[in-house]
Amino acid sequence: MSMRFAVTAISIFAMAASLSAQTAPSLKDTYKNSFLIGAAVGDRQLTDPDSRDIAIVTAQFNSITPENVLKWESVHPQPDRYDFAPADRYVAFGEKNHMFIVGHTLIWHNQTPAWVFQDDKGQPLTRDQLLARMRDHIQTIVGRYKGRIKGWDVVNEALDEDGTLRQTPWMKIIGPDYIEKAFEYAHQADPAAELYYNDYSVENEAKRNGAVDLIRRLRAKGVPVTGVGIQGHDNLDWPSVEQEEATIMAFGQLGVKVMITELDIDVLPAATTSGSADVSLNLASRPELNPYAAGLPDSVQQALAKRYADLFRVYVKHRDVLERVTFWGVTDAGSWKNNWPIKGRTNYPLLFDRNGKPKPAFEAVVKAAK
Numbered sequence: 001m002s003m004r005f006a007v008t009a010i011s012i013f014a015m016a017a018s019l020s021a022q023t024a025p026s027l028k029d030t031y032k033n034s035f036l037i038g039a040a041v042g043d044r045q046l047t048d049p050d051s052r053d054i055a056i057v058t059a060q061f062n063s064i065t066p067e068n069v070l071k072w073e074s075v076h077p078q079p080d081r082y083d084f085a086p087a088d089r090y091v092a093f094g095e096k097n098h099m100f101i102v103g104h105t106l107i108w109h110n111q112t113p114a115w116v117f118q119d120d121k122g123q124p125l126t127r128d129q130l131l132a133r134m135r136d137h138i139q140t141i142v143g144r145y146k147g148r149i150k151g152w153d154v155v156n157e158a159l160d161e162d163g164t165l166r167q168t169p170w171m172k173i174i175g176p177d178y179i180e181k182a183f184e185y186a187h188q189a190d191p192a193a194e195l196y197y198n199d200y201s202v203e204n205e206a207k208r209n210g211a212v213d214l215i216r217r218l219r220a221k222g223v224p225v226t227g228v229g230i231q232g233h234d235n236l237d238w239p240s241v242e243q244e245e246a247t248i249m250a251f252g253q254l255g256v257k258v259m260i261t262e263l264d265i266d267v268l269p270a271a272t273t274s275g276s277a278d279v280s281l282n283l284a285s286r287p288e289l290n291p292y293a294a295g296l297p298d299s300v301q302q303a304l305a306k307r308y309a310d311l312f313r314v315y316v317k318h319r320d321v322l323e324r325v326t327f328w329g330v331t332d333a334g335s336w337k338n339n340w341p342i343k344g345r346t347n348y349p350l351l352f353d354r355n356g357k358p359k360p361a362f363e364a365v366v367k368a369a370k
Contacts, residue, residue: 025366026059026060027060027061027351027362027365027366028060028061028062030365030366030369031325031369032062034315034316034319034322034369035315035319035322035323035324035325036062036063036100036323036324036325036326037060037061037062037063037324037325037326038061038062038063038064038065038099038100038102038324038325038326038327039056039057039060039061039063039064039065039326039327039329039330040064040065040066040067040104040262040326040327040328040329040330041053041054041057041064041065041066041067041090041093041330042066042067042068042069042334043068043069043086043089043090045057045330045334046086046089046090046093047089052331052356053330053331053334053356054093055356056330056331056352056356057097057330058097061099062098062099062100063099063100063101063102063324063326064090064093064094064099064100064101064102065102065104065261065262065326066087066090066102066103066104067328067329067336068111069086069087069089069090070087070090070103070104070105070106070141071104071105071108071111071112072108072111072112072113072116072137073111073112073113074086074087074111075087075141076137076140076141077113078113078115079115082140082141084144087141087145091145091148091149095148100150100151100324101145101148101149101150101151102149102150102151102152102153102261102326103141103142103145103149103151103152103153104152104153104156104198104261105152105153105154105155105156105198106137106138106141106142106152106153106154106155106156106182106186107134107138107154107155107156107170107178107179107182108155108156108157109157109166109168109169109170110157110278110279110280111279116130116133116169117130117169117173124173125173126173127173127174127175130170130173130174131174131178131181134170134174134178134181134182134185135181135185138154138182138185138186138189139185139186139188139189142185142186142189142190142193143189143190145190146189146190146193147190147192149190149193150193150194151193151194151195151196151226151227152186152190152193152194152195152196153196153197153198153229153261154182154183154186154195154196154197155179155182155183155197155198156198156199157198157199157200157278158170158171158179158197158199158214159199159202159207159210159211159214160207160210161201161204161206161207162206162207162210163206163207163208163209163210163211163213164210165214179197179214179218179223180218180221180223183195183218183223183224183225184223184224186224187224194226194227194257195224195225195226195227196225196226196227196228196229196257196259196261197211197214197215197218197225197227197228197229198228198229198231198261199211199229199230199231200231200233200262200277201277202228202230202231202247203230203238203239203243203244203246203247204239204243208246208247208250211228211251212250212251212254215228215251215254215256216254219254219255219256225256226256226257227256227257227258227259227323228251228254228256228257228258228259229259229260229261229262230247230248230251230258230259230260230261231260231261231262231263231277231328232260232261232262232263232264232328233262233263233264233266233277233328234263234264234265234266234307234311235265235266235267235270236265236266236267236303236304236307241310241311241314244311244314245314245317245318248314248315248318248321248322249318249321251321252318252320252321252322257321257323258318258321258322258323259322259323259324259325259326260315260322260324260325260326261324261326262326262327262328263311263325263326263327263328264327264328264329264335264337264349264350265304265307265308265349265361266337266347266349267292267296267300267303267304267347267348267349268289268290268291268292268337268345268347269288269289269291271283271289271341271342272341279340281340281341282341282342282343283341283342284342285342285343285344285345289342289345290342290344290345290346292346292347292348293345293346296348300348301348301359301360301361302360304348304359304360304361305359305360305361305363305364306364307361308351308361308364308365308368309364309365309367309368312325312364312365312368312369313368316368316369327350327351329349329350330350330352331350331352331353331354331355331356332347332348332349332350332352332353332354333354335347335349335350337349351365
């Protein structure tokens, strides 16, 4: 195949995906009176002029979250060096398309280089040294995008499954007030930005109770927590509709905004019994854990559609406190679930298939609005 023919074929493929996305009813218009509809995007999509994903994003969504470009290892890879080029592209894309732009994430224990917690001799920093490094990082990044990025995931995944604070390097060196300090520094850098706490598995009662207690205590101290992100890395039978509703209501009663921030629905057999969404998991592959490599059976396709419809009916019911629903990805082809917690599986967790076409789940989400 000649290079010119290959490029032409790719362009036609992207155009077809774009037309498919645009002729389907728009998610952002369908839910315009309820909440924002967002998608996570990566730099590989923003730098590809023929990206079918970008055609879908511009047609269907009115909010974006960056998959990786604002995580510490990407935007601040070395002590004396920031790399803003990918983040600048991301923000410019959102502004060009008049989207609500989210920043993800300022303080996390994953995808944060080891040097962040060490001095130039490799020894652990003191509390004051790490606070200074945190402040510099947050205020440099939030300050750069002041007034442009409208909401920030300030602290990500600070809780263990039992609802207690996770023993991360942030916690061990600074202490539990590292969370309030992160919010304080972000607010100083952009007083108008919405500031969020974001976590997974908060639908489980113990972790939910811990998160509710954390947010209540922070707000009682005057810490500027604007909202809570429920990540929403779900599967076909967890969380239950009752768990989902109880979680949204519990956070809503605190007087904060509530978001579903990283929604996808895993259709594959569970590889662990923990229900965790810890990105550091990397498990061995077994054939029985990848049953749909050749395609998704219609029965599972329909189960996925029903699952999405059930969840969105809950979201619509609580649209008074729910500000945004963001999907973690655009099409099944690009989902992180294909490589987590086992690399090389074939998963189908989103509303658009590997060819960029709307799935039955897409139609179910549109109907759920009515």
